[in-house]
Amino acid sequence: MTAVAAYQNTDTERTDTEPTSADRTAVRRRSLSQPLLYGALVLCALLTLLPFVWVAGGSLRSLDEIRSDPGAWLPHHFTLDNFVRLFRTQGFGRFLVNSVVVAVMVVVGNLVAASAAGYALAKLEFAGKRLAFGAVMGAMMVPFTTVFVTQFVITVDLGLADTLTGIALPAVALPLSVFIMRQYALSVPDELLEAARIDGAGEFRIFFRIFLPLAGPAVATITIMSFLTSWNNFIWPLVVAQSMSTYTLPVGLAATSQAAAHVTDYGLMLAGAIVVMLPVLVLFLCLQRYFVQGIAGTGMR
Numbered sequence: 001m002t003a004v005a006a007y008q009n010t011d012t013e014r015t016d017t018e019p020t021s022a023d024r025t026a027v028r029r030r031s032l033s034q035p036l037l038y039g040a041l042v043l044c045a046l047l048t049l050l051p052f053v054w055v056a057g058g059s060l061r062s063l064d065e066i067r068s069d070p071g072a073w074l075p076h077h078f079t080l081d082n083f084v085r086l087f088r089t090q091g092f093g094r095f096l097v098n099s100v101v102v103a104v105m106v107v108v109g110n111l112v113a114a115s116a117a118g119y120a121l122a123k124l125e126f127a128g129k130r131l132a133f134g135a136v137m138g139a140m141m142v143p144f145t146t147v148f149v150t151q152f153v154i155t156v157d158l159g160l161a162d163t164l165t166g167i168a169l170p171a172v173a174l175p176l177s178v179f180i181m182r183q184y185a186l187s188v189p190d191e192l193l194e195a196a197r198i199d200g201a202g203e204f205r206i207f208f209r210i211f212l213p214l215a216g217p218a219v220a221t222i223t224i225m226s227f228l229t230s231w232n233n234f235i236w237p238l239v240v241a242q243s244m245s246t247y248t249l250p251v252g253l254a255a256t257s258q259a260a261a262h263v264t265d266y267g268l269m270l271a272g273a274i275v276v277m278l279p280v281l282v283l284f285l286c287l288q289r290y291f292v293q294g295i296a297g298t299g300m301r
Helices: 002-017 021-059 063-068 081-088 092-123 129-141 144-157 164-171 175-186 190-198 203-214 216-231 235-240 249-256 266-298
Strands: none
Touching (some): 021 266, 092 164, 092 175, 092 216, 092 249, 144 164, 164 216, 164 235, 175 216, 235 249, 249 266
């Protein structure tokens, strides 16, 4: 009887563990949906890469070939002449250095201002806290064109026109950077900071020794976004920079790509686009893992 009962129990357990028809249907749907999802993602990636492929192919074509067949994806004859002429262009080195200097000022300014403001808005109590956060949110919603003239007048009044500081100043404390750091700071446990205060640590020590090491993903996110904002900025440097000595790379390339009789040198422009694109691509690849963690940690989806 005991052996029969054990056999029946074993048979019952096998029956209970066997997949039902609903489970089989779910597995079948999952096996069908995953290839479709991956196919859609690959298609979106290819569509996104098409302009970059055309720019890369055009940068390796001669100017005559671009004009004769502008829609071609790949060059008939590979040439690096566009890049050679680009690096030999008068002032190219100065434009590159100016862009790097402005980008460093913008990134450092955003890291300092956003980390301090975000930490204060998330973890400290002070009068006007809600009003300050409302001002940050309001600044995020205001288009740049509405304050463009005001910022230019202030820059001129401060004597910063035609300077790299004047080009970088409006972007050294972006509202989006403050918002990202504030949202990430909310995810840091208050108990951790309270334990540090009980041990006698001051706010500055807590900020530098505890909060900032934990905010690596948010720091990476702010670094990428602020660098991208500064590196690709064209309109503001075009207005503020009044001489070629203060041109940034996008403005300098636009100014020097005009050939004789005001005919655009497309080969030079495409080669310049590749050069401008590479630093952003390298930075993103280096900080990609932290960037994704930062976006997920701030709730920005």
